[in-house]
Amino acid sequence: MRILNRRRRGLHRIGAPILGLVGAMLMATPAAADRLEFWQFDEDDNQLVFTTDEAVRPDVRLIFNPTRLVIDLPGIELGQQRSPQPGDDEIREVRVGQPQAGTTRLVVELASGYTFDPDDIDIRGRSPREWVVQLPEPEPLDDATATDASESIDDIEVEEPPPGAGADLLEVASELEAVEPADYGFYLRLSGEDVPFEIDQTRRDRRIVLDLPNTRLAPSVQVPEDSLEQFGIEAMEITQEEVDEDELPRVRVTLDLEEWGDWQAVETAVGDIVLQPGRQASDDEEDSEVIAESPDDETPEDEGSEDDTSDEDSAVGSGQLQSIAFLPERNALQLRVSGDVSYSVEQNGTNYRLRFPNTRATDIRPLVLDRSSRLLNVAWEMDDADLVVDLEVAADVRVGQPAETSTGFGLRQQGDRLITLAFERAAWTPGTPLPSVPMPDVGDRRITVVLDPGHGGRDPGAVGIRGLQEVEVVNAVTPEVAALLEQQGVQVVLTRADNRTLELETRVQVAERASADVFVSIHANAISMSRPDVNGIETFHASSAGQILAAAIQDSLIEATGSPSRGVKSARFFVIRRTSMPAALVEVGFVTGAEDAPRLEDPGYRRLLAQAIARGILQYIRDNR
Template identity: 35%
Template sequence: MIPPTPYLPMSQLARKSHLPHRNLWLGLLGALLLSSPAHAHPHSLSDRPERPEQDYSTVEPDDRAIAATGAATLLEDIEIKDEGFILHTRGQQAQFDLKPSSDRSWVSIDLPGVSLSPELARRTLNVERWGVERLQVIQLSSTPPMTRVTLSLDESAPNWQARSNGSGQVLVWPEGSAPPNLARGQSGLIRIEGVELSEDGSRVTIKADGPIAYTSNWDRHTSAYMLTIYSAELAWQGSLTRPNSDSPVLWVRGSQEDPETVAIRILPAAGAQIGNITQNGDREISLQLSRGPTPSNLPNANNRPPIPTAPPAEKPSSVPQVPQTRLAIVIDPGHGGRDPGAVGIGGLQEKDVVLDISEKVAQILEQNGVTVVMTRQDDRTLDLAPRTQLANRVNADLFVSIHANAVAGKRPEVNGLETFYYSSGRELAGYIQNSMIQSFNTMPNRGVKQARFYVLRHTRMPAVLVETGFVTGRDDSRILADPAQRSRMAEAIARGILNYVRDRR
């Protein structure tokens, strides 16, 4: 953080200044900045610039000056997206300091050590949304460089937040919504790096650089068996043909179906049978095929493809069985990667606790015939939008986001379980909450509540957000730190889900 600087609309000064020498002018600016009252903001000045171009430059950025300082960081572009702004910088990692004015009529994002690109300084940026009346970019000083982005806001404007993504972008977006999406490869997509066919042609292996979330079905257009892989980009170019005439596979082809979806199509030979899909670690899946005895097994578009079965495992006896048609449930472990979520007693991190519980919930659901898609299976940074997009794309029946709670200040006496819904998830929330309270009858019941969480509002299926206790709570943190108790918690959540499913049939 840098010390707070009182705001002054620099364009006003620039326009009125007739000082001939830039350094003198800068010195005066500095003095004015320091003496300017902290409450000054654009709305207090009636004299606004008439020409929008004048909003964007005070110190005229100089290409030569930038080239001379090798270590300089440059603000190259401000991208206006549907979700907010992306400040693109080049050079060293940009720090930022976002400060709202006390009357909330403007927000400044200061970028110490950052120069303003001359090209950007000349551009006019039209925002016209989120209650942003004007967006100004100005370079406050050149030695050391300091660039400021200012949003002038009307009364309807939301609060703003910013985050550096560690690769040269600062994301700026309204609170309570998802941050702007970056281009492919920076937004948590996995890369499909290779597809291999075994020597006898009976096994197709897909390799990625991250956890693979997929569904499988028959493709009506090609009569091929298709694995649809979500939040993925195809780095493997090409196709494979059968290695010999006995191969149960005729060909394998990969394609990028849309910017976030990859399809791998596998055309079986006449009579070949599709076997299980197995997961070899979380970055590799294999589809087994075999030559069938008769041509009657020829796949056609009306066939329901065989369903990959979960590995055999001991089923917890207290969990009800769910037969009949297969459900798809998205389990969403909160936070991850650079976002630890709540951090509690003994450094207990929400992202670790909820990943462990989520994996156990998924395992129990799979043992009960449910197809589970997890939004993350490792400690990775994942925005909110990809989580809900995944759930919507796989057409999940239910969405369950798993979190742990925290309370501000040192208040270890705050403990308990609560479950949130926004609209259609109310009943499911009740089942899960009841089940958790049954298993953990010493934990306070904070009840089922309605909340406008992003993941609850942007999912098209019944969706809930489970708070599995307080990592900051004296009692809860002991439970959440204990792997055996986390297993019990997972079992309670899974039982709630399965009871809900059973009662709804």
């Protein structure tokens, strides 16, 4: 089949972001740069392996006195600083750094008196994102082979990835990795660059066609057959379209509908796509034709029309506050809003005011608060065209930074948004009692959760104050999370059950082979040792379903520990981007933080972290599975 590359000619593209407008008090963050995701040096085999989240071609040279193999990765940012890995008698150390913005550097430095034969250095790509550097045995350096420090060897051969090992990804902008069903439609998860997608709707054939130009189809993508009936879809096809030699590849998603209805494609904040039904056409609309009206046929002004808006409505605005709910298990307040809504938050002691400009409230049910609630009072009223919501909280909590999630889409391509405000306790300190963390009941759901303790083996992860290693923390926390989940009837699979070295791809394969419903990777954070003031917990996601999971875990952790919240963020970490199920990566604190490090060393606090993570996962399962 020959598909013409039409580039939006005569086609309709909708590109509104999936997330709503962020409130005035929130700061927008730039898109994450391409990053070094993983590196490991195996001293037994003299082998260095590194992985990036996007394609890269290493620039390699050998420098002398002392001998150093320098590998520069142009266009790659250093995601997380890690202490140098010490070597043996012949290899002094392996380290990573960032000599300039946009370039990450890996260095293998030999001990004094040793060198490499450059002809025996083998550098090859397993894929455009994963590279292996096989080093020869270091040779003693004698006077005959000594080289001046100013000299270097730049023409070391770099072997490109073989065909079929992912090299074709260098030629296309994006890859469709998964089509995930959701309550609002289908979430299309992509990696790589944004693509100018095109959606074509044919009423006569009841067919919706979404084209993704310059995109490859991952072999693992499957049609979500079980979800077609609920959206009135007779058939769905996801195909890699054949094109002429001078054209770029494209992926096509085709829906054959049982009855005609408008559909829309919406680009998310992280570059993925939501494909969803819009308004269902009535029988009259389906049978009628659009006829251009002459001025004589216009509706008289005194009779009005269905599209007219009353003066009262236009004075208040299009945004609506639809409901206010208190979530006792999350110790949080949740507001549901729709339309074009922004907001700001002001604090005066234990009183907080949320102001929603140009917004009105629907019939909101009053809240019934338990006497033990840390939320003492909630009230709302109109202030001219602004809606204000006043909160009073107990003296031992504070209102955290608002977090937003989207619940779907309505007729105007914007759906309801949930604004969640967690009531955060004072941070737990060693030596004080641990708070109670009750576990939600998920009933008899058959759920499989894969837990991924980060790093391990020869890779200790980040190293912080007093030599605290990231792997020490995650190795203690993860098994406790597993035990807590299993007590609630959840099946748990660990990517590693001991302190072994494990590659990123292997972690993903464990989750896929287990047909997991949820994937959670557990880590500890780090920054420069000169910044002990940086502390807090943050959780990352790479999809809409992952965002909901990440928010549940983050809320639970902040409520339980009282640690500073660094928010729920989108990221392109390999293990959460390559897994097909809802996935989150949680950073439980900074091993380099003056406040976090002593807590992370404490066995009681590690149990508290495990309880909070398990509770967050269970809350996600209870509410979304």
